[in-house]
Amino acid sequence: MNLRKSLITSAVLAATMGLTACGGGSSSDNNGGTPTPPPANTAPTDISLSATSVNDDVVGSVVGTLSASDDSTSGLSFTLAEDEMLFEIVDGTTLKLKEGIALNFEQQTQATVTVKVTDAGGLSFEKELTISVSDVEAQDGVNVYEFASKLGAGSSVSYTGQIARHALSAEIKSYIGKLTSDYVTTNSLTGDAVKAQLMAFWNDYEVVKDSSFSFTGDITTKQSSFAQISASGKDLHAKIAGNDTSKMYKTWEVAGVFKGWTEFGAQSATPEGLIYHYFDMLAANIDKHNDGEVMMDPAGNPITKLYLTETGLDLNQLIQKHTLGALMFSQGTDDYLEQGLEADNVGGDVYTELEHQFDEGFGYFGAARNYLEYSDDEIAAKGGREAFSGSYNDYTGDGLIDLAAEYNWGNSTNAAKRDRGAAVTTDFSAAAMNAFIAGRKIINDNVGTALTTEQMDALKAQRDIAVANWEMAIAATVVHYINDTHADLATISSGDFTADDFANLAKHFSEMKGFAMNFQFSPFSPFNDAANAGKFETLHTLLGDAPVVADASAVSAYQAKLLEARDLLQDVYGFNAQNVANW
Secondary structure, three states, X not given: OOHHHOHHHHHHHHHHHHHHHHOOOOHHHHOOOOOOOOOOOOOOOEEEEOOOEEXXXXXXXEXXXXXXXXXXXXXXXXXXXXXOOOEEEEOOOEEEEOOOOOOOOOOOOEEEEEEEEEOOOOOEEEEEEEEEEEOOOOOEXXXXXXXXOOOOOOEOOOOHHHHHHHHHHHHHHHHHHOOXXXXXXXXXXXXXXXXXXXXXXXXXXXXXXXOEOOOOOOOXXXXXXXXXXXXXXXXXXXXXXXXXXXXXXOOOOOOOOOOOOOOOOOOOOOHHHHHHHXXXXXXXXXXXXXXOOOOEOOOOOEXXXXXEOOOOOEHHHHHHHHHHHHHHHHHHHHHXXXXXXXXXXXXXXXXXXXXXXXXXXXXXXXOOOOHHHOOHHHHOOOOOOOOOOOOEOOOOOOOOEOOOOOEOOHHHHHHHHHHHOOOOOOOHHHHHHHHHHHHHHHHHHXXXXXXXXXXXXXXXXXXXXXXXXXXXXXXXHHHHHHHHHHHHHHHHOOOOOOHHHHHHHHHHXXXXXXXXXXXXXXXXXXXXXXXXXXXXXXHHHHHOOOOOOOOHHHHHHHHHHHHHHHHHHHHHHOOOHHHHHHO
């Protein structure tokens, strides 16, 4: 307490001065017998910060120590506005970025924060402080996922098998996206022929490995075929949950373990069975078209995109999003970043087994090596610098885009999209990437020796940050598509909608549903917590297996269920309510 500024102190001083006067002192003589009052309290006049810059791409970085100019050096308290998105004050005077937040020089060169200081007497002063963002030069193991080998020459980073599977999934999506009624007729495609091609991409790498890509469009890539990414044996079939059983935390190959979908047709009720069921549905649509049957949406508009169903499913989106979960997210979290961390860190030609296991987990996240050098707009392919704006960047300067190092895949792009769309700042992208780099550095720093208990705990702490932000980006994406589906249904409920309106609903519903099935594949998911028991099943009961498009009252009831599902995700992941409403 600042006693000089209290009423009690004033009274004590007055009494003391009065006693002195009675004793013949000079105080009363100098003031005509009247005690001298204490000085009046004045408000603080300035706020200072010990440092005014922060390195980019560092999550939760400390900026500096706050101080103030005041007529007393004690009793001061510093606060920020309740809606401050980037910064926080800890230990009374330390200004830092919030946990999970980093500043990106490519997005902003400075940030401002308004700090308020209040003295013991209740008087206050506010000042806006400017924090500059320092662009840290890309360095191996600092903000680029690159580590020199300690066992041989060159890099110790390797995850080409994971990139080959990303490429296979992308090629499946590109192929299905061409299947309009005109394309099928022009190319005389049958349902069996389409399914055979899809099965080759899914299950026969030797057949497709020398195929050129269509998903890359006009990008000049270092690799022009799957084999140039990875020589052999990198099909999707072998790695989907249930088929690679050595490290799985659930018996996915057993019917009933896989949740989130109810109808599998002639296929088994397993993660891969659902992929095959979707292939069957697509083939059936093509056969209907070839038989002269015109599929119609509920408003009577012809369906010309043959990967759409009359019930409002987009099979292309369902296949891709389910693959991102049942294969990429499953392998990344439940294989390489869980039991994979038990691998040896001593021997090898260029990398240790532990280095490689961690790299493979990172590979399924899908980020380019210099991911932190991108802005969110650039990762999302929504603008930015020309050299980065397509979600790829030739950081080696060889004139080619290396799909295994310079291209952003899958959920790494969704993390940036959700950060980009957050009303209250999130940084899933930087938090995940920083953790992946920090974890890999722990391994690289200790090559040649087994990690100590303390080192392994530190590695697992970084792993936990990476997979938590990976999953939160998925969950935020489900929220995003709940909002889109809810908005689409407002148009659909009128009964007067276009073919494009129906296609948008099918797309958004299928992305929502496909991503929402992902959570069960991570052993680290909060849905596995006892406090959330049964909530995953509840989520999918609310979402259903197809959008409701019957009539206005039924649509309205379904919209209410979607909002209930959104609330459930907000509760499970602790999302900010403003973000949930606006993603």
